[in-house]
Amino acid sequence: MVGPNQVLPLAQQGSKQGEACSSNVFGVVSWGDASIDAAKKNGGVTHIASVDYRNLCILSILYNKTCTIILGNCTKSIPLFVS
Numbered sequence: 001m002v003g004p005n006q007v008l009p010l011a012q013q014g015s016k017q018g019e020a021c022s023s024n025v026f027g028v029v030s031w032g033d034a035s036i037d038a039a040k041k042n043g044g045v046t047h048i049a050s051v052d053y054r055n056l057c058i059l060s061i062l063y064n065k066t067c068t069i070i071l072g073n074c075t076k077s078i079p080l081f082v083s
Contacts, residue, residue: 016074018043021067034068045072 018039022032036051049072056065 016043016045016072018045018070018072019067021065023066024064025062027061034066036068036070039068039070040072043070043072044074045070046074048072 020038
């Protein structure tokens with residue numbers, strides 16, 4: 001188990017990355033989806049190894065952008081057909 005402020009070894013961080021962002025102008029108009037689920041979907045990640053956030057802020061309230069970045073792995077299951 002990894003605690004706060006600890007870094008996973010590269011082999012455990014995952015081979016896939018997903019990112020999802022949302023933006024806001026003047027604190028009134030917002031668009032986008034910066035949720036972990038959206039980042040998982042965008043990156044095709046099924047098992048999350050780490051989550052990180054990136055923020056861009058211009059003049060405090062003028063423009064804000066928040067992005068959620070996840071690292072993880074994708075395990076694809078092959079459906080079995082029985083005839």
